[in-house]
Every structure is written in structure tokens, then in C-alpha cells.
Amino acid sequence: MQRRDFVQSMAGGLAGALGAASWSQLRAVSAHAAGIAESASYEFLTAEQVKLLDVITAHLIPTDDTPGAREAKVVRFIDHALATIFKDLQKDFTKTLADFSEFTSHYRPDGASFLALTPNEQIDAIGELERLKPDVFFDLRGVTMTGMFAHPEHGGNFGKIGWKLIGYEDRYSWAPPFGYYDRGRE
Amino acid sequence: MSGHPHHTDEPVRLLPPMRTFAPTDEVDFVIVGSGAAGGVMARELSHKGFSVVVLEQGPFLTERDFSHDPFWGDLHPDKALTNNRKDQPGTSRKTDKDEAKLSGWNNYGRVVGGGSVHFTANYWRFPELEFEQATRFGVPDDSTIADWPIRYADLEPYYTKVEWDIGVSGLAGNPFEPPRTKPFPLPPLPIKSEGVLLERGASKLGMHPWPAPMAILSRPYRGRSGCVACGICIGNACEVRAKSSSLVTMIPEAIATGRCEIRTLSYARKVETNASGRVTGVTYFDKNKKEVVQRAKAVVLSANGCETPKLLLMSATSAFPDGLANSSGQVGRNIMFNGSALRTGLFEHEINGWKGAVVSRVVWDTYEMPASLGLYGGGGFDFRCGYDPLAGGATWPGEPTWGSAWKKRARDYFTKSLMVYGHMSSLPTPNNRMDLDPKVKDAWGLPAPRLTFTGHPNDFKLGAWFGKRGEELLSAAGALGVAGEYGGPDGGGPHLLGTCRMGNDPHTSVVNADHRAHDVPNLFIVDGSNFVTSGRGQPTMTIQALAFRASDRITSLVKEKAL
Numbered sequence: 001m002q003r004r005d006f007v008q009s010m011a012g013g014l015a016g017a018l019g020a021a022s023w024s025q026l027r028a029v030s031a032h033a034a035g036i037a038e039s040a041s042y043e044f045l046t047a048e049q050v051k052l053l054d055v056i057t058a059h060l061i062p063t064d065d066t067p068g069a070r071e072a073k074v075v076r077f078i079d080h081a082l083a084t085i086f087k088d089l090q091k092d093f094t095k096t097l098a099d100f101s102e103f104t105s106h107y108r109p110d111g112a113s114f115l116a117l118t119p120n121e122q123i124d125a126i127g128e129l130e131r132l133k134p135d136v137f138f139d140l141r142g143v144t145m146t147g148m149f150a151h152p153e154h155g156g157n158f159g160k161i162g163w164k165l166i167g168y169e170d171r172y173s174w175a176p177p178f179g180y181y182d183r184g185r186e
Numbered sequence: 187m188s189g190h191p192h193h194t195d196e197p198v199r200l201l202p203p204m205r206t207f208a209p210t211d212e213v214d215f216v217i218v219g220s221g222a223a224g225g226v227m228a229r230e231l232s233h234k235g236f237s238v239v240v241l242e243q244g245p246f247l248t249e250r251d252f253s254h255d256p257f258w259g260d261l262h263p264d265k266a267l268t269n270n271r272k273d274q275p276g277t278s279r280k281t282d283k284d285e286a287k288l289s290g291w292n293n294y295g296r297v298v299g300g301g302s303v304h305f306t307a308n309y310w311r312f313p314e315l316e317f318e319q320a321t322r323f324g325v326p327d328d329s330t331i332a333d334w335p336i337r338y339a340d341l342e343p344y345y346t347k348v349e350w351d352i353g354v355s356g357l358a359g360n361p362f363e364p365p366r367t368k369p370f371p372l373p374p375l376p377i378k379s380e381g382v383l384l385e386r387g388a389s390k391l392g393m394h395p396w397p398a399p400m401a402i403l404s405r406p407y408r409g410r411s412g413c414v415a416c417g418i419c420i421g422n423a424c425e426v427r428a429k430s431s432s433l434v435t436m437i438p439e440a441i442a443t444g445r446c447e448i449r450t451l452s453y454a455r456k457v458e459t460n461a462s463g464r465v466t467g468v469t470y471f472d473k474n475k476k477e478v479v480q481r482a483k484a485v486v487l488s489a490n491g492c493e494t495p496k497l498l499l500m501s502a503t504s505a506f507p508d509g510l511a512n513s514s515g516q517v518g519r520n521i522m523f524n525g526s527a528l529r530t531g532l533f534e535h536e537i538n539g540w541k542g543a544v545v546s547r548v549v550w551d552t553y554e555m556p557a558s559l560g561l562y563g564g565g566g567f568d569f570r571c572g573y574d575p576l577a578g579g580a581t582w583p584g585e586p587t588w589g590s591a592w593k594k595r596a597r598d599y600f601t602k603s604l605m606v607y608g609h610m611s612s613l614p615t616p617n618n619r620m621d622l623d624p625k626v627k628d629a630w631g632l633p634a635p636r637l638t639f640t641g642h643p644n645d646f647k648l649g650a651w652f653g654k655r656g657e658e659l660l661s662a663a664g665a666l667g668v669a670g671e672y673g674g675p676d677g678g679g680p681h682l683l684g685t686c687r688m689g690n691d692p693h694t695s696v697v698n699a700d701h702r703a704h705d706v707p708n709l710f711i712v713d714g715s716n717f718v719t720s721g722r723g724q725p726t727m728t729i730q731a732l733a734f735r736a737s738d739r740i741t742s743l744v745k746e747k748a749l
Contacts, residue, residue, distance in 0.1 A: 060588040068593070085260040123589070130587065141588060145579025151255045165593065166578040166600035168540065172254070172416040172425075178542055179379030179601070180535030186376060 077156025221300015225432025299433025491682030539571020609723025649673030
């Protein structure tokens with residue numbers, strides 16, 4: 001999954017077999033590998049949890065005039081992270097989702113589940129959650145933001161959608177001026 | 187395969203071949219730790235002709251092991267830069283009455299090069315007053331602060347040596363810097379927008395902003411590349427060898443002498459002593475958790491202000507029942523972490539502080555506080571961002587935290603904000619200390635270090651003052667809004683200071699001014715644990731100056747046959 005390991009192993013294989021491989025070719029191969037196919041099965045989350053998280057994360061970072069959590073494949077990140085880098089958080093996260101479902105099931109007197117609410121009701125219910133159960137809200141927000149802004153090789157931030165949103169570029173070499181205020185000082 | 191080291195599993199040939207020793211060889215020195223202090227000790231002692239084995243807990247990583255990804259260490263524990271709290275837990279409590287709980291209070295670099303591999307690289311000299319505060323300002327109630335047994339003038343040649351030998355960028359002439367004998371070897375790093383804004387704010391308040399002294403190369407120097415301003419510098423290892431860590435400065439030069447072995451994945455567990463009370467070597471766990479004894483004529487502990495006292499306390503024998511070199515009872519005591527006061531400011535235009543090194547301007551007018559304020563100690567300021575893109579989820583008080591409204595502001599929060607960072611001194615107190623947890627063990631079965639810490643009341647007042655001054659700096663710089671409220675002592679972190687205090691009196695200190703343990707003639711302690719006072723926030727420069735001086739003192743002792 002790691003870009004470097006992947007590129008390194010590909011480089012060893014290709015360079016060994018073909019004698020030469022351009023970096024752009026290698027990059028293309030590794031970029032393709034980092035994107036998880038739509039049809040791929042999930043590693044940790046249940047189908048029900050995937051559906052729920054898809055709606056929650058799309059409310060937190062909606063698709064409007066720019067792409068949002070859905071396009072950035074944030075749920076893919078959450079799933080993959082819980083199977084790898086956030087492995088220790090599996091139990092806590094499962095409880096957070098259960099707490100979310102429990103809290104939002106009281107939104108309507110008929111006890112409708114969160115997914116059965118209208119989009120406006122869902123937004124309202126998340127707002128109530130933020131006010132009354134900030135721990136649950138910020139757990140969900142935190143993991144959503146991480147999926148939006150972590151390196152794409154972890155499954156989210158697809159196409160660097162998150163980084164484009166905030167104006168970050170992973171170019172790893174810059175020269176002044178870095179910002180507005182140091183113009184003319186370089 | 188040749189020509190493209192990144193395409194192979196062959197080691198990158200950045201290092202000369204390394205001499206190795208057998209554990210049964212009695213080497214001149216075993217040094218525990220390869221960081222800011224251990225690296226200097228290894229290079230200096232091996233250069234002076236001594237045989238040296240350095241025991242390092244962590245691995246020997248190079249540029250191709252490093253990544254800008256904050257989750258790199260989670261995915262590759264064998265390439266993590268800092269200690270793993272699961273394998274090596276620490277515990278902490280506020281007072282002796284409390285039960286200590288698991289905590290991450292002791293943060294240190296656990297690779298060859300130690301914390302210098304990932305540090306921010308602020309290289310501030312201590313001011314002259316730092317060394318004589320008890321005399322000049324008295325000793326506050328409930329504090330054990332004392333004068334150092336050395337003065338700034340004793341360290342000045344070594345501060346200069348640090349700057350020239352490892353490569354520090356900066357500009358001489360800061361009115362609050364103590365006298366220096368040589369200019370910096372390298373000009374300052376380029377000014378960033380944060381630096382321009384600090385100049386703006388500080389000048390309006392009548393303060394004196396100045397180019398920051400940084401242990402990062404502004405130009406190529408001694409065979410290493412200049413900084414390429416990749417960004418996300420804090421907490422990360424440099425991929426172009428521009429950050430002047432021990433890993434790329436001292437360690438390769440030590441190895442090149444042919445007299446120094448860096449032995450990695452070696453976790454020291456006991457300093458061995460003989461019947462006459464002299465040290466004979468160090469027992470460590472090798473990478474297979476097998477105990478090995480490396481024999482040596484003398485031992486230098488440079489393991490940091492937590493691991494060094496821990497090792498001494500674990501080295502108790504019937505002759506040293508309270509731990510080695512601890513007849514004073516001072517091992518682990520007087521612990522200090524520095525303090526911090528942080529505020530965030532939001533500005534009109536893009537700052538983009540994630541590019542480049544973290545700090546480009548500092549303000550030191552507050553090194554000494556006006557007596558009328560009744561505050562002990564002092565500190566300095568910088569403006570910084572140091573964000574990585576995970577900070578893209580930032581929020582602002584009173585503004586929406588999600589939905590389209592938040593999304594429209596996310597870019598502003600990431601690119602147009604900065605932090606004012608007040609770095610402050612901390613007072614040592616009679617009860618603040620680290621010792622060995624009686625219950626919690628690490629993955630090797632060794633006791634976890636336990637912290638007992640309550641900040642001194644003065645340091646909270648100092649923090650409140652620095653926080654307020656920080657707000658004034660932000661406003662004067664033109665911030666549209668200011669957020670944040672903490673100011674006070676840090677209750678842990680990477681600045682692990684004071685736990686094997688240096689002093690002339692064997693009853694109140696652990697080592698003398700030569701860094702020699704009062705109780706053990708051939709045991710030396712050289713790291714942040716020696717600090718008598720905390721400094722104004724940036725300890726590493728002084729740790730290295732002390733190490734250069736210690737290596738001269740130790741060499742003199744050997745020549746005088748006084749070892």
C-alpha cells in the first residue's frame with residue numbers, strides 16, 4: 001500500500017526485467033494501484049455501516065460546487081484505516097457508530113433510523129448530535145477529515161481532492177515567495 | 187545494480203565502512219544514545235583516538251526510509267522515528283497521592299541521530315543570565331533552582347563549534363543574543379510570510395524581531411545539500427540531508443574514524459560496576475532481546491533526560507542501593523519540560539506556512555522580564571505554521587464545523603492562519619521527578635518511567651503573560667481573529683531536562699562541571715539531564731555545546747591519568 005515500497009518493488013522488477021523503466025510509467029502504475037476499485041470488498045466495515053457512513057460523511061463534507069467526501073472515497077479510507085493504521089480503534093469506532101445510530105433514532109417520534117430520515121432531517125439530526133453528543137460527533141468528523149486529507153495511498157483523498165480543496169500540493173520543493181506577505185522579500 | 191540506489195535493496199553508500207568490536211573487547215568508551223549529545227560524544231571521542239561503541243535503541247535509517255506521511259510510523263513500526271508507547275509505556279501522576287496512569291509524557295527520538303532527526307531545529311544560545319539566576323534573581327518558594335557550575339563564557343567556544351561543525355543558519359547581531367566570537371557559518375533561511383508578519387507585529391510593539399538561528403542548511407555545506415523548502419519539516423526526517431541532525435553530521439564522521447561502532451537495536455538495561463565502585467561496561471538487550479555485556483574502560487550516558495536517569499535507577503546494586511551515581515538522591519529529580527503559550531491568528535491573505543522550514547523570525551525581548559511583573563524566568567516568541575495537510579480539517583471558533591459553510595472556509599484556515607508560539611522557562615521543584623513505576627513494565631520487562639509533576643505556580647503566571655503578549659503580537663501583525671487560551675508549563679514532551687543535574691556539591695547534584703558522576707570516577711553523563719535550569723525554550727543547541735565541552739574535559743582527564 002505504501003507508495004515507496006510499491007514503487008521500489010516495481011522498480012526492482014521492471015528495471016531488472018526490462019533494463020529500464022521511466023519514472024512516469026512507474027508513477028502511473030502506482031497511482032492506479034492506490035485507487036481501490038469500486039467493486040472491491042470492504043476489509044472491516046459491514047455493508048450497513050458503509051451505507052450509513054456514506055451518508056454521514058457526505059453531509060459533513062458535501063458535494064457542492066467542488067467535490068466532497070464521496071468523491072474523495074472517504075469511506076474507503078475509513079474501512080482500510082480500521083484494518084491497518086487504526087486497527088486499535090476498531091472497537092471504539094464500532095461503538096461510535098452504534099452511539100450515532102442510537103442518538104439519531106430518537107430524532108423522529110416514530111423511531112425511524114437515520115437513513116430513513118429526509119436529507120434535511122439528517123442534517124438537523126447531525127446538528128443536534130454536535131450540540132448534545134460532541135464526543136460522538138467529533139469522532140466521526142475526525143475520521144472523515146483524516147480520510148479527506150491523508151495521503152491518497154491510504155484509500156481516501158482520491159485524486160488529491162482534499163488537498164486541492166485546502167490549497168496543499170505535495171511538490172516537496174518550494175522557493176520564496178511562499179505566501180502573500182513575503183513577496184518582494186526573497 | 188548501480189547508479190540508482192533507490193531502485194535496489196542495496197544499502198545506500200552514504201557511509202564509510204564501519205569498524206565493529208566484540209562485546210568482550212574492552213573499548214575506551216561505551217556511549218548510550220546516538221542523538222544530539224551522543225552523536226557529538228561519539229564523533230569527538232573517536233576523533234581524539236579513543237575506541238567507541240555507541241548503543242542505540244533504534245534502527246539506523248537513511249533518507250530512503252523517510253516519508254512525509256504522518257502515518258508512516260504506524261504502517262512501518264521498524265521505521266518510526268520516536269519511541270513506541272505500546273512497547274515502552276510511561277506513566278504519570280500529579281502528586282505522590284495519585285495513582286500513576288499510562289501516558290505519553292516521555293517523547294524521544296528512537297533512531298540513530300535521536301530526536302535531532304525530527305526536531306524543528308531552533309538553535310538558540312542560552313543568554314548569560316541563564317547560568318546565574320539563583321544569584322541574580324533569588325530562589326522562589328517551592329523551587330530548587332540553582333546557579334550552573336559553569337557560565338556562558340565557558341560554553342561560548344562550544345556554541346560556536348556547534349554552529350560551524352554541524353551547520354547552523356542565522357545572522358549575528360541580535361541585541362538579545364549573548365556575545366559571540368564568530369558569525370554564523372551560513373546566512374539565514376529565507377524569510378517566510380510568518381516571519382514578515384512577526385516583524386510587523388513585533389516592530390509595532392517596540393520589540394526586536396530577528397532572523398531565526400536554525401540547524402538547517404540555507405546553502406550546501408560540508409558535503410550536504412541546502413534546504414529545498416519541502417515543508418512539513420516539524421516531526422519529519424529530512425530527505426535531502428539539510429537538517430543538521432546527528433545522523434548526517436556527527437555519526438558519519440565518527441564512523442569514518444574507523445574507531446567507532448554504532449550498534450543499533452541495542453537497549454541498555456544496566457551499567458555494570460565492580461567491587462571498587464567503577465563502571466566496567468553496559469548490559470543491553472540486542473535485537474533478539476538477548477542480554478549482552480559490552481565491556482568498556484569508561485561509560486558515557488547520553489540517552490536523554492528520561493532514559494538516562496531510568497538506566498541509573500535500574501543499575502542499583504548493594505553498593506549503590508538507590509541507583510548508580512545517586513548518593514545525592516537527585517537522579518530523576520528537578521525535572522523540567524519548558525513551557526508554551528500558543529494562540530492562532532487568522533489573516534487576510536495566504537501565508538502557506540506548510541512550505542519551508544518552520545521558523546524564520548524570532549523575538550527575544552522577553553528573555554529577561556521586567557522586575558515589576560514579579561515573574562521568574564522568561565522566554566521568546568516565533569510565528570509558525572508547521573501544519574501538515576491533516577490540519578486541513580481545522581475549524582475556527584464560532585464558525586460552522588461541517589457542511590458547505592465549513593468547506594468554503596477550509597482553505598482559509600489552512601493557508602491563512604499561523605500560530606504565535608511563546609517558548610518559556612520552567613522552574614524545578616522539590617517534588618517534580620521521574621522514577622521507576624513499581625507496577626508497569628515495558629516489552630523487555632523493564633520498569634516504565636513514572637512522572638510525578640505539578641507545574642510551579644509561577645510558570646502558569648508566566649504562561650498567562652506570554653499568551654496575552656502573543657495575542658498582542660498577532661493583533662499588531664494584522665490578524666483578523668485570534669483563538670486559543672493555553673499558556674503554562676508542558677507536563678511532558680521531548681524537552682526532558684534536569685534529571686541528572688550538574689553542580690559542584692555532591693549532595694545536591696549528580697555530576698560535576700566535567701560531567702563526571704560525583705560517585706563514580708569513570709562514569710559521565712552528557713545530555714539534557716545535566717541542565718540546572720530549563721533555558722528559554724530551545725535546549726538542543728546547549729545540549730550539543732555541553733557535549734563538545736564534555737569531550738574536551740574527558741580527554742583532559744584521560745591525559746592527566748585522572749580516570
